[in-house]
Amino acid sequence: MNSKERVMAVINHQKPDRMPCFGANCMVTYEQMEAAQAFWPKGHEDGETMARLALASHTVLGFDAVRVPFCQTFEARALGIKIKPGKLPGNMEGIPGIDHPPLYKLDDTPVFPDDFLSRGFIPELLKAVRILKKELGDEVPVIAGIIGPFTLAGSLIDTVPLLKATFKAPDKIRPWLEIGEKAGTALAKALIDAGADIICCEDMTASPELIAPKTYKELELEFQTKQFDAISVPTILHICGKVDPIVEWMAQTGPNILSLDTKTKPHIVREKCGPDVVLLGGVDVATTLFLHGPDEVKREAEEAIADGIQILAPGCAVGPGTPTENLLAMLQVAKGH
Amino acid sequence: MEKAEYMEKAAQHIVDADEEAVEKLAREYLIEGFDPIEMIEKGLSEGIRKLGVLFDRGEIFLPHLIIASEAMTTAVKILEQAMPADQVGKKLAKVVIGTIEGDVHDIGKGIVATMLRVYGFEVFDLGRDVPIATFVEKAKEIGADVVGSSALMTTTMVGQKALEKALKDAGLRDNLITMLGGAATTEHWAAKIGANFWAESAGDTVMKLKEIFS
Numbered sequence A: 001m002n003s004k005e006r007v008m009a010v011i012n013h014q015k016p017d018r019m020p021c022f023g024a025n026c027m028v029t030y031e032q033m034e035a036a037q038a039f040w041p042k043g044h045e046d047g048e049t050m051a052r053l054a055l056a057s058h059t060v061l062g063f064d065a066v067r068v069p070f071c072q073t074f075e076a077r078a079l080g081i082k083i084k085p086g087k088l089p090g091n092m093e094g095i096p097g098i099d100h101p102p103l104y105k106l107d108d109t110p111v112f113p114d115d116f117l118s119r120g121f122i123p124e125l126l127k128a129v130r131i132l133k134k135e136l137g138d139e140v141p142v143i144a145g146i147i148g149p150f151t152l153a154g155s156l157i158d159t160v161p162l163l164k165a166t167f168k169a170p171d172k173i174r175p176w177l178e179i180g181e182k183a184g185t186a187l188a189k190a191l192i193d194a195g196a197d198i199i200c201c202e203d204m205t206a207s208p209e210l211i212a213p214k215t216y217k218e219l220e221l222e223f224q225t226k227q228f229d230a231i232s233v234p235t236i237l238h239i240c241g242k243v244d245p246i247v248e249w250m251a252q253t254g255p256n257i258l259s260l261d262t263k264t265k266p267h268i269v270r271e272k273c274g275p276d277v278v279l280l281g282g283v284d285v286a287t288t289l290f291l292h293g294p295d296e297v298k299r300e301a302e303e304a305i306a307d308g309i310q311i312l313a314p315g316c317a318v319g320p321g322t323p324t325e326n327l328l329a330m331l332q333v334a335k336g337h
Numbered sequence B: 001m002e003k004a005e006y007m008e009k010a011a012q013h014i015v016d017a018d019e020e021a022v023e024k025l026a027r028e029y030l031i032e033g034f035d036p037i038e039m040i041e042k043g044l045s046e047g048i049r050k051l052g053v054l055f056d057r058g059e060i061f062l063p064h065l066i067i068a069s070e071a072m073t074t075a076v077k078i079l080e081q082a083m084p085a086d087q088v089g090k091k092l093a094k095v096v097i098g099t100i101e102g103d104v105h106d107i108g109k110g111i112v113a114t115m116l117r118v119y120g121f122e123v124f125d126l127g128r129d130v131p132i133a134t135f136v137e138k139a140k141e142i143g144a145d146v147v148g149s150s151a152l153m154t155t156t157m158v159g160q161k162a163l164e165k166a167l168k169d170a171g172l173r174d175n176l177i178t179m180l181g182g183a184a185t186t187e188h189w190a191a192k193i194g195a196n197f198w199a200e201s202a203g204d205t206v207m208k209l210k211e212i213f214s
């Protein structure tokens, strides 16, 4: 089987020749940048560089998918939000993020620009997907990322005011979730037209580590479901942290795959969500992959597989300083299953 | 109203995260001429302590805690205005805190800062995305007893290591305590880079600092 057949087999509940291995979030590291001779910040902003860098997860690591983009600012930038470049101490390049102060206040009315898809770096992202598709055809799946409604709402009015509103005035959040859903869905459709095989929705602010599970159920569930209903290709939902209290509803929104942080135990998800949803995850990004060595990576990966993981992956976005040998150790484990 | 009843109500308003009610209560309490410090220690703090327990048990969630800790800060400010100057000035230690350069995550750091204030520390919150040099300058300027840094990303954790070195280079390191936290960090990381301690939560931070300064 090639990578795409392998991944599709798991999604379709057939038996793959072995377990696939790839991340649902950013997989880029400094070592891959060197190998691909494609670097940040250009890799965030230029379609060709982005595509070249994304390819490294297959060519350098041997993972079963490639993934763009590498940050979570594309929709926000196109909606007019100020973005902070990914500068790190010691002049290192990191991941761009949302800048301060926010564009809107809770009581404002959000504006969705007609030319959304041609704003910011979205055209470059679409270009990257087209290049990747041309390069990889039906050999390796191209994953394209969008941001979930709740997280985008937080980009628009800032996260703390959003969190406070969930407690004080939950109904006022709806217009922000609406525009968040609309933006992500519009981007997803354009990404699919450009050739994306899988859409991954990252919704880190919807984590129970930030909002009450009740807020997820009463607000986000509806918008996330609407979004996945509108997407025609297989989908992944990623929410950071320990998602036990909401995971049942996460599965109800309709993704094919749930991407789990290592704080969430696969067997609990299986118990709560039933047999249909595919579980992706396995190795912690901040400790095991970043700070420890291949032996620890292998041990943690084996444990996760024994606990019900079906696609071996980093539990979240890979830290760019992560050593290649740790990522290769993951693939080695996947090859044994 | 009896004093004891004030204490109970103050705690309850904090648990309910009812900022207006706790503000009103603090003002009435002062008009009665009661001791402001007592309301902070026996009323408000009791409320936030209860909330901390509920939060750790997963019975309440972060938005509730943020609003409650803001309500607490408002009430403490009102009460402090009525304190004798020497009481207000009497702080356990001076703490400089901030989120490392390149990192805009400041929710957790903000909660830590608020709680430390509540528990009698003088806190200089440098905000988020703070250059290493700014930590060092501020620590020097105010003669900090504690420097705390927050990092939520694997990319910015390395800044905490750089901060340790910068404090050493500035000759300040031996005279202060360094602490760190934030989702990306671990006890292991703190030990590895030579920080004095790591804290898992705001409550844990207060506990560990109170052990050192009391």
Ligand code: B12
Binding pocket: A025, A070, A071, A072, A073, A084, A086, A095, A096, A097, A098, A151, A154, A155, A159, A160, A204, A205, A207, A209, A210, A240, A241, A285, A286, A316, A317, A318, A319, B062, B097, B102, B103, B104, B105, B106, B107, B108, B109, B111, B112, B147, B148, B149, B150, B151, B152, B153, B154, B155, B179, B180, B181, B182, B183, B184, B198, B199, B200, B201, B202, B203, B205
């Ligand atoms: C909310 C959030 C955001 C918000 C931040 C809003 C804000 N004002 O803080 C927004 C949406 C803006 C955001 C942006 C980004 N985020 Co973010 N975000 C999160 C999220 C979901 C929660 C963080 C949080 O607030 N937790 C709740 C608080 C209370 O917990 P805490 O911070 O850990 O704090 C407690 C303790 O750690 C401790 N503590 C904290 N600080 C300190 C300090 C000291 C001195 C001590 C003693 C203790 C202590 O006490 C606190 C209270 O109990 C996490 C995922 C997660 N579950 O952690 C991702 C996460 C941290 N973000 C991540 C990323 C990648 C980003 C972005 C780069 C994405 C992007 N491209 O937009 C940008 C960052 C840009 C930048 N340059 O910084 C990654 C980091 C990956 C990694 N391991 O490196 C995470 C893990 C999720 C992910 N993969 O998407 N994010």
Ligand SMILES: [Zn+2]
Binding pocket: A204, A238, A239, A240, A241, A261, A315, A316, A317
């Ligand atoms: Zn995550």
